[in-house]
Amino acid sequence: MPKDSGIGASTKRREDVRFLSGTGNYTDDINVHGQAYVHFLRSDVAHGRINGIDTTAAAAMPGVVRIFTGADFEGIGGLPCGWQVTDRHGEPMQEPGHPVLAQGKVRHVGDPIAAVVADTYAQARDAAEAIEVDIEELPAVVDMKAALDEGAAKVHDDLKNNLCYDWGFVEENRDAVDAAIKGAAHVTTLELVNQRMVANPMEPRVAVGDFNRATGDHTLYTTSQNPHVIRLLMGAFVLGIPEHKLRVVAPDVGGGFGTKIFHYAEEAFCTFAAKAVNRPVKWTSSRSEAFMSDAHGRDHVTKIELALDADNNFVALRTDTLANMGAYLSTFAPSVPTWLHGTLMAGNYKTPLIYVNVKAVFTNTVPVDAYRGAGRPEATYQLERVIDKAARELGVDPIALRRQNFITEFPYATPVAVEYDTGDYNATMDKLEEIADIAGFAARRAESEKKGKLRGLGVNCYIEACGIAPSNLVGQLGARAGLYESATVRVNATGGLVVMTGSHSHGQGHETAFPQVIAEMIGIDESMVEIVHGDTANAPMGMGTYGSRSLAVGGSAMVRATEKIINKARKIAAHLMEAAEADIELKDGAFSVAGTDKSVAWGDVCLAAYVPHNYPLEDIEPGLEETAFYDPSNFTYPSGAYACEVEVDPETGKVSIERMIAADDFGNIVNPMIVSGQVHGGLAQGIGQALMEHCIYDDEGQLLSASYMDYAMPRADDVPFYEVDHSSCTPCTHNPLGVKGCGEAGAIGSPPSVVNAVVDALQSAGKNVTHIDMPLSPSRVWAAMQG
Amino acid sequence: MYSFEVDKPDSVDAAVSALQVEDAQALGGGQTLIPTLKQRLASPSRLVSLTGIAEMKGVSSADGVVTIGGGTPHATVAAEAASAYPALAALAGNIGDPAVRNRGTIGGSLANNDPAACYPSAALASGATIVTNAREIAADDYFQGMFTTALDEGEVITSVRFPVPDAANYQKFEQPASRFALVGVFVARFADGVRVAVTGASEDGVFRWSEAEAALSDNFAPEAIDGLSLSGDGMISDLHGSGDYRAHITKVMTQRAVRAAG
């Protein structure tokens, strides 16, 4: 029986009422009395030296309040990078400065050169056109391989070259892996591109800075996934504002997908300028600006080699990747191709020897950072593609080859530094085979052939590390921040609860799912619990939402705080009923004394805490409010098996996805409907990457796919009705809810199965096609078929 | 957007005189022009909206000719030309999305002559006549390359007359991002021959594929052009497909259009 409330119930998302009725409160809905507007003049060349900026004429234009340039930010911190990677030789990565407004050089199309603050947007824009910028164009560094050539133009003159780091992992295994590959019975090699993506949240970024002259307090309203992190980074490293004088508010946020994790120049600018001009300052990104100023994702070029023994056991794996950093290091950029990628290279398999090399490269392009899955999709894609290729080369069933090499015993320490606590990869594969009706594929293929279409079936597995993460571990890996989460649970006098969480919801449904947990713990109605997030003035210091961590880490903090509440309430109940604390039971919203009919309602206990007339004041304080910080002891490891069936039109190369099946193991599930929704969204993004989306620069560093006219987003009719299942369940062993996280799985798990399916379809028609780089657009598939 | 004045005349004459003002520009459904203005890529002093002119709206049909007012939105064409000229109605019904179809007009589309737009192929393949406030222009003379037409400054398309073919079909192969035509082929079979017009493919804008026309006039069957091929030279080559690809798709779409036209 499906439950109708508490953990496991598909409670409808309460936040959707306001989102769907146009009553949400997004950052652009926030207008502060007297605000001015800022327009950023952005570079239209990829690389150039700024010889001069003349703002005289512009400053005299109507409505202009003030024009800022890089010179106004001299002596002020640049945008910091939150993760330091140490290279193969023990050297720290090369870390360039990242000024709020360009200083000396512009380094990508969209790099902000000047900021015009005016009474209206239109006036700011008019004035920006009157600014005269003398830019000497320099050769643009676009291609990663060329960027590493001796004598290539340097993106940053003060660095040795364009190499951010050359990372080896596990460096001690390098020679052993090479030797194992040399001596292997079979080696499958694949070179592939994981193309650059634009995250494209529905809501573009917005920032409103406000300064209170009376108190000296700053407020920043911003589209962020982690307001506390922005407060810390911007306050401490950029503007030097102590945290008690800086409030960061991220209200309703219309999607993030990673790109709203990072601290951006526009946020720092609006905060700084509000004080400088003594007026609130607002910026709303246009979609065109978003394409050239939101951090991009992926952009890896990889060669992967998988070595197998004569019995088809995986014996070694080596991968060499060039990872594009873009022109500057965005907040968490260095971690994505390294610790979020290399540590996942074992996948679901017991490959004993693995070596991962990553060269991170600066280019004259928009900075690249985490995008849904961040590193894990790149790892999964190459691994699951090379396994598929190996199966085809060896003439064995791709599913059987995977099963043969599955990790089956847990906990399992991989050769790439992580320990999977639990999992059952055969169970998800069984589930997948059942839903996918693999046996019936031949008949479906025959049907497609009758219509003149080539049908293909592709399968893959994935594993991801979520619930990022143990702070002490990530600290060793270079993180410059902790990665715990916090929650304050405040019980009101009449029994309702408010949870102030450091997690942030930008579509995930925390306002619905988190109350389900508390309702279950106390036995009260979900409607008695309210979730507050997104405001540093309310919530305790928290790290925000990314890496599928909200429920696993933030939810666990909430559970810990609620346990403290219940413990205290139990003491109060014992007092009220004059019974021993050990005999008190909490069930269905009432405390009772075991073995008696004595009970006291939850609400009465709460009231006693705030009206402590009859109260154990000698033993405990009045009030009912607790805070917990939860730092997990390990990542969580969701996993799954995915299948895709495609039809390819052999005349045009157009791929149509007929079926997309996801069998996931997310551990325990709080709200199955929300989980399905998260998987659906992830699948749409995965299919978007596999078939459509592509952020392309030309050789001069001009962005070719700079609007939806050229950047192809998947639409409803590009995707099939998904078949998702999350009944496989190996609960996480180390967090109190046994949950693993589901936000990124769909985007991680789907691209390889799509590409595997297309290759299968083409090979079924006798085409010698072993790989096509994403996106598998009609023209690319057709070109591949021409050989 | 820069600031501008707006006029909304209620007759063609009034519109034509309003357009005499320096840097004035006609505004149809605004589905192309408004985004252009928003990006500050155009700066007309005055927009003369054609949407209030009743005589430029509507679909009528007589003597084998369908006449569409220059200010008629795509959705109206899709609905009202459905029985008289189904292939044209189907084309109109697959332009953009409902918002675009309810605002965008045939006059705007033909005046703009986007190399990837749908209507130009229908006008050219049908041998349509573009009627303006000043004259009548045969489709064969009207299209003069990407975004270029025979229209003079301030000239307004008041209607378009489409001779209705015996059989016709439009096949659109969509560009994945914009869903304009990566290649669109309109095939029209008349008693005196077949016309094949191709949009989306060529660097010179919409064109007639004369070899295919000749072959199909002899034998109106997909196989009739099996032996033909187009060169990729002069075809648009961009991130969505090479010139060779577009040349290939032109042939595939032509064959499909012939098959569908029956």
Ligand SMILES: Cc1cc2nc3c(=O)[nH]c(=O)nc-3n(C[C@H](O)[C@H](O)[C@H](O)COP(=O)(O)OP(=O)(O)OC[C@H]3O[C@@H](n4cnc5c(N)ncnc54)[C@H](O)[C@@H]3O)c2cc1C
């Ligand atoms: C999202 C989207 C998708 C689209 N998809 C497609 C598609 O798939 N296929 C397709 O063909 N088109 C597509 N379009 C374009 C659409 O069809 C436009 O409606 C059309 O290109 C312009 O018509 P309009 O009436 O909106 O003209 P406007 O934008 O108002 O004007 C365009 C130009 O024509 C001039 N003009 C307008 N009316 C007249 C007239 N009567 N006489 C003389 N000059 C005139 C204007 O001065 C201007 O220069 C799409 C547009 C959008 C926004």
